[in-house]
Amino acid sequence: MPEVVFDRGTVLVRGGAPPPVPGLLWDPRVAAWRAPACLYPQVSGALRASGFEFEDRVPGPAAIPQAAGPPLRPYQEEALGAWEVAGRRGVIALPTGAGKTVVAIAAIVRGGRAAIVLVPTRVLLAQWVARLREALPFEPGVIGDGERRVEPVTVCTFDSAWLHMDSFGDRFGLVVVDEAHHFASGRGEALETCAAAWRLGLTGTPPGDDERSARLAELIGPVVFRMWVRDLSGSHLAPLRRVVRGVELDPAERAAYESAYGPFVAALRAFARTTPGGTFREFIRAACASEAGRALVAGRRAAGRVVSTAAAKLRLLRDLLREHRDERVIAFTADNAAAYAVSRELLVPALTCHVSRSERERLLELFRDGAVRALVSARILNEGIDVPEAGVGVVTGGSMGKREHAQRIGRLLRPLPGKTARLYELFARRTFEDREPARRMRGVLFPEE
Amino acid sequence: MRFLPEKLLDVAVRDGQIVARYLTDRDRAWIEALRDAVEAAVGLPRAEVEDRLAMALAVGGGLARRALSAFLLGGWYGYETAAAVDPRRLREVVFVEAGRAGPAAERRDVMARAAASLGIGGTDAERALFADLPAARRLVAEPSQPSTPDLIERYNLALAQGLLLRAQRVRVAVSSGFKAVLRYARLARLVSVVEPDRAGGGVIVRVEGPLSLFRVTTKYGLALASWLPALTRAPGWRLVADVVVRGRRARYAASHHDPIGSTHAEPRRFDSAVEEALFRGLARVAPRWHVLREADPVQVGGRVLCPDFTVEDPAAGVRVPVEVVGFWTPEYLADKVSVAASLPPDARWVLCIDEDLCDRAGPLPEGPVLRFRRRIDPVALAALLEEVTMARSDRSIR
Structure with missing residues (x-):
């Protein structure tokens, strides 16, 4: 009797010739028919429908013990319903703070099949494990950050999934992809080598362009539910007030800034004149080809450091900490060096990639308890760390895109009774930061028209 | 790295x-x-x-x-942290002290109180506060270079x-x-x-x-x-x-002309205990057979087969490739036997299959297949070799 088996991230049909089925290819290397594991549900279904008899030796997902799902808010229930109606394949787009994790846990519990959750960072790995531990009557598995324990519900980093999904991709019926927009470009192998029929993507910021949306739809499914910050602001998310404050560089900083940035911007203007339609990226690439050009780029970086660690920003941040002494404040800096400058000067814990998981958890605990009233971070708080107590954000720097900015704001929007979130954006006047605050906000709170 | x-x-x-x-x-x-x-x-x-x-x-x-x-x-x-006190412990004391004192407190007072509570001086505390950051850790050498x-x-x-x-x-x-x-x-x-x-x-x-x-x-x-x-x-x-x-x-x-090293140890002379025991046994019971480790690959149609070793009777000028099959199924074995059967008569080879490594039971194909459990019996192999080579001479007589 022909059989279908899982083989390192693919499925093989061997011991008999199957009828032609989309996705199934003859593999002369092993003299059998092969399909990527992600097509297993379609291929086995099509083979059955054609009357082809075979023994299905793909183990398939174990059932998970029943558990009471978490209570859902009406829009979360709606999102989950939309995904179920779409055949349990698709992406749910909810703003940060709207409770995507809860929706996914409800999907896992209701589905009742073994599930794997893919997350981009080690921080999120720890956080998902903690949330699942609370919600499930059994211990979740962990793959990544030095651990490897496969359980019926397992959390796995993207990197580990890229390397190892081909050895356990046959054991899950549902794959949940947190921050799913990462899969819109490149490295889709983690999902291609997984046999799970049900797929749930979570994101606050689905890709805007067709090509990337199509890739995401192919790997996970189409966007089946979408809400904006404005749909939830004031009801399920805390209302937000935004204040932009400019500061002046000190004379010494101004001099350092001009001498480092001036030549760079002059060269950029010259490039724009001589290369109509040339992009910023092309300019940087051209500059990096020569010693002089590399010095210009290094100058741009030095200017960035001057601006991100400007003394006036630090003074203003200190004033804001005093003003909001009874609230929980998060400061977002341009980079780790600036975060540590704040930490050393204002004695506020810095959360960076250099902080171990146990220290990070301890610091977040102190912050939640109120023993520590402020945190400073460059990037690590951007994606998905739960600090609902935080109501005041101070952005001292960072020229990242809208997505990161939206995620930073999201940290502040977790609702608490009576809470109004405040966001201060600090920028250095008469520097390249002048246009940053306006640029960041477009398309964050509302659809971009 | x-x-x-x-x-x-x-x-x-x-x-x-x-x-x-x-x-x-x-x-x-x-x-x-x-x-x-x-x-x-x-x-x-x-x-x-x-x-x-x-x-x-x-x-x-x-x-x-x-x-x-x-x-x-x-x-x-490598890099090691050098500090008067564990920086992580110090930081927790400092941050909690700063939280207690509030944002209006003077920095130096907070640091002094934290240092005193850990029994270290103010300068040591300043140095230790971030001494475990990558940039601050100190270079150490492994003992063997x-x-x-x-x-x-x-x-x-x-x-x-x-x-x-x-x-x-x-x-x-x-x-x-x-x-x-x-x-x-x-x-x-x-x-x-x-x-x-x-x-x-x-x-x-x-x-x-x-x-x-x-x-x-x-x-x-x-x-x-x-x-x-x-x-x-x-x-x-x-x-x-x-x-x-x-x-x-x-x-x-x-x-191999490039100056690239290898971190692997020399390959072992024998890959498995099964083969090693067989080589010794064969030398004892049937000394006319010599074992050649690096067997030549054999081409059959468009496919190439790789025997694990070849046994040779140098006096008679006869060579028989032998493959020790690892994990197998009846279909896999049937395929192997049919390929072996399509070889010219003077190039027949022998398959040894471990009964414990069978994926599942099923009818075994006809052919020069030696079944074994854990250890290949050299007497049985010698007999099979005789059978295979005799079939050849019979054929050549006809």
Whole structure:
């Protein structure tokens, strides 16, 4: 009797010739028919429908013990319903703070099949494990950050999934992809080598362009539910007030800034004149080809450091900490060096990639308890760390895109009774930061028209 | 650092070909100067080590110097925290004290109270506060250091592995010992395909992954890079790989003529206890049979078969290839037997199957198959060999 088996991230049909089925290819290397594991549900279904008899030796997902799902808010229930109606394949787009994790846990519990959750960072790995531990009557598995324990519900980093999904991709019926927009470009192998029929993507910021949306739809499914910050602001998310404050560089900083940035911007203007339609990226690439050009780029970086660690920003941040002494404040800096400058000067814990998981958890605990009233971070708080107590954000720097900015704001929007979130954006006047605050906000709170 | 990262790969791409700049004995002078500079930096904080080395490297410039310095530091040096008190403990005390005192308190008062509660001085506390950050940790040397020629070989291997880390597929040839090459590929969960080498007359092994059938992928790069030392051990090895480097696809070729070392131990003379026991037993009960370890691959139609060893009766000039089949199913075995049966009569071979490694029971095909449990009986094998070779002479009489 022909059989279908899982083989390192693919499925093989061997011991008999199957009828032609989309996705199934003859593999002369092993003299059998092969399909990527992600097509297993379609291929086995099509083979059955054609009357082809075979023994299905793909183990398939174990059932998970029943558990009471978490209570859902009406829009979360709606999102989950939309995904179920779409055949349990698709992406749910909810703003940060709207409770995507809860929706996914409800999907896992209701589905009742073994599930794997893919997350981009080690921080999120720890956080998902903690949330699942609370919600499930059994211990979740962990793959990544030095651990490897496969359980019926397992959390796995993207990197580990890229390397190892081909050895356990046959054991899950549902794959949940947190921050799913990462899969819109490149490295889709983690999902291609997984046999799970049900797929749930979570994101606050689905890709805007067709090509990337199509890739995401192919790997996970189409966007089946979408809400904006404005749909939830004031009801399920805390209302937000935004204040932009400019500061002046000190004379010494101004001099350092001009001498480092001036030549760079002059060269950029010259490039724009001589290369109509040339992009910023092309300019940087051209500059990096020569010693002089590399010095210009290094100058741009030095200017960035001057601006991100400007003394006036630090003074203003200190004033804001005093003003909001009874609230929980998060400061977002341009980079780790600036975060540590704040930490050393204002004695506020810095959360960076250099902080171990146990220290990070301890610091977040102190912050939640109120023993520590402020945190400073460059990037690590951007994606998905739960600090609902935080109501005041101070952005001292960072020229990242809208997505990161939206995620930073999201940290502040977790609702608490009576809470109004405040966001201060600090920028250095008469520097390249002048246009940053306006640029960041477009398309964050509302659809971009 | 096992493999060089992309930004440290000292390669040029010309006409779609990757030219890897291996280090050789000619580089010895600057390498030893660099090693002296690293040794002199032991005990300094990382930021200072990097500044100093950046200056030392700026004199000669060049990617090779930066890459070797990173490889040396990553492999034989480390960084340690040096502080009067555990920085993490100090930070917690400081942050909680600062939280208690509120944002209006003076920084120096908070620091002084925190330092006092841990029984250290104010200066020590300032120094210790972030002494565990990467830039502040101090350079220490591993007790055993490689010789410079050894370092050069390992660096070149790490460079080749850094390229294979970005490889989509690899084709290799070796003059002997490729059974071990294939075995390591299997251990790395790769798929290898043996093809006749139309140009060279030998065989070429294509190494890739299961998913390679559907898409061009660098997913198997880590497996390929880890497997490379098994290849570079084999005599007369050659390799051609399609590699994506700096956003472009190019061809990387390497061979035993390149100065690439191998971290693997010499391959063992015997792969398994089963075979070793058999060799000893055969020598005792049927001394006319000699065992040749590196058996020649056999071409049948478009396929190439690789016996585990060949037994030879030098007096009679008879050779019989023997394959010890690992994990098997009845279908797999039937396929093997039918291929063996299509061989010319003077090239018949013998299959040995372990009954405990059967995927599931089923009818066994007719043919020269020897069943065993754990250990192959040399008497039974000798009898089968007689049978196979006698069938040949019968046929030649007819």
